[in-house]
Amino acid sequence: MRSKLIIVGLIAGLLSIGAWSSHGQIDKTRNVSYEYQVIADPTAWAGQDEGLKKLNQLGTQGWEITGVVQYGDKPPILYLKRVIR
Numbered sequence: 001m002r003s004k005l006i007i008v009g010l011i012a013g014l015l016s017i018g019a020w021s022s023h024g025q026i027d028k029t030r031n032v033s034y035e036y037q038v039i040a041d042p043t044a045w046a047g048q049d050e051g052l053k054k055l056n057q058l059g060t061q062g063w064e065i066t067g068v069v070q071y072g073d074k075p076p077i078l079y080l081k082r083v084i085r
Contacts, residue, residue: 002013023034032083033083033084034071034081034082034083034084035081035082036079036080036081037079037080037081037085038077038079038080039077039078039080040075040076040077041054041075041076041077041078042054042067043055044075044076053069058080061082062082062083062085063080063081063082064080064081064082065078065079065080066080066081067079081085
């Protein structure tokens with residue numbers, strides 16, 4: 001009786017793992033193209049409030065910050081990308 005319960009439990013576990021792994025990303029074959037933009041950090045040259053307004057404006061246009069680099073005392077450089085529609 002106990003061995004039958006173990007077998008049923010193993011089968012249920014394997015089925016749930018198979019069902020769980022099939023709920024990953026959908027449409028992995030879709031080709032996505034991006035466009036990129038490099039800008040100076042607007043919070044450094046336009047002030048905090050105006051800079052954040054500029055970043056929010058870029059965000060509503062679909063731009064995402066993907067990287068930030070700063071060289072010495074110069075303002076940070078922002079690397080942005082967005083999906084080409």
